[in-house]
Amino acid sequence: MSTSRTANPVPYSTEPRTPAVPSGVLGMLIFVATETMLFAGLISAFTVYRASSVVWPPPDQPRLPFEETAVNTIALLASGVLLYLACRTLRAGDHTKGHKFLLASTALGAFFVFFQGAEWVALISDGLTLTSSNLGGFFFLIIGLHALHAIAAVGVLFHAWLSLRKGFVSLSLLAAAEVFWYFVVGVWPVIYLRVYL
Secondary structure (H helix, E strand, O other), X not given: OOOOOOOOOOOOOOOOOOOOOOHHHHHHHHHHHHHHHHHHHHHHXXXXXXXXXXXXXXXXXXXXXXXXXXXXXXXXXXXXXXXXXXXXXXXXXXXXXHHHHHHHHHHHHHHHHHHHHHHHHHHHHOOOOOOOOHHHHHHHHHHHHHHHHHHHHHHHHHHHHHHHHOOOOOHHHHHHHHHHHHHHHHHHHHHHHHHHO
């Protein structure tokens, strides 16, 4: 007596499956995780050195502009809020309002970068350089690394805005830009409070 092997076939589909997380977003999350560890290491090294110093900040070095940078910090945090609003309105289908929020978020991000650049020029002219002291070395290393991330993230936001202006932006690109910018925005208050105070 023979049994039929086709009585209960195993169902399968040749249709491509939609990933739970788009590959661009997954790649950005992995990148952000590694960069978080990098910043944690640098901030920890700075904290240990600062705690072991007899006098801090070094008396012959200029003071870091805590109050002025507070304004820049507010601009960066506002940029993060505007990006959230942009993504929310774009996903709801309101491209006109989302376009404006995304442009405003990108503009505030660019303001942050330019303001930090102006701060660097002023500090260098006051004598704080990469080699002037350990404060200068840590400051330019940590803040400079954050500035590189901010410049790249503003570029990604600008690219997303241009794509939207042309009529289409993929949700995967938008989500990856969101993750990257939230990282830049989120790590800054930690850097600001640890390095500038």
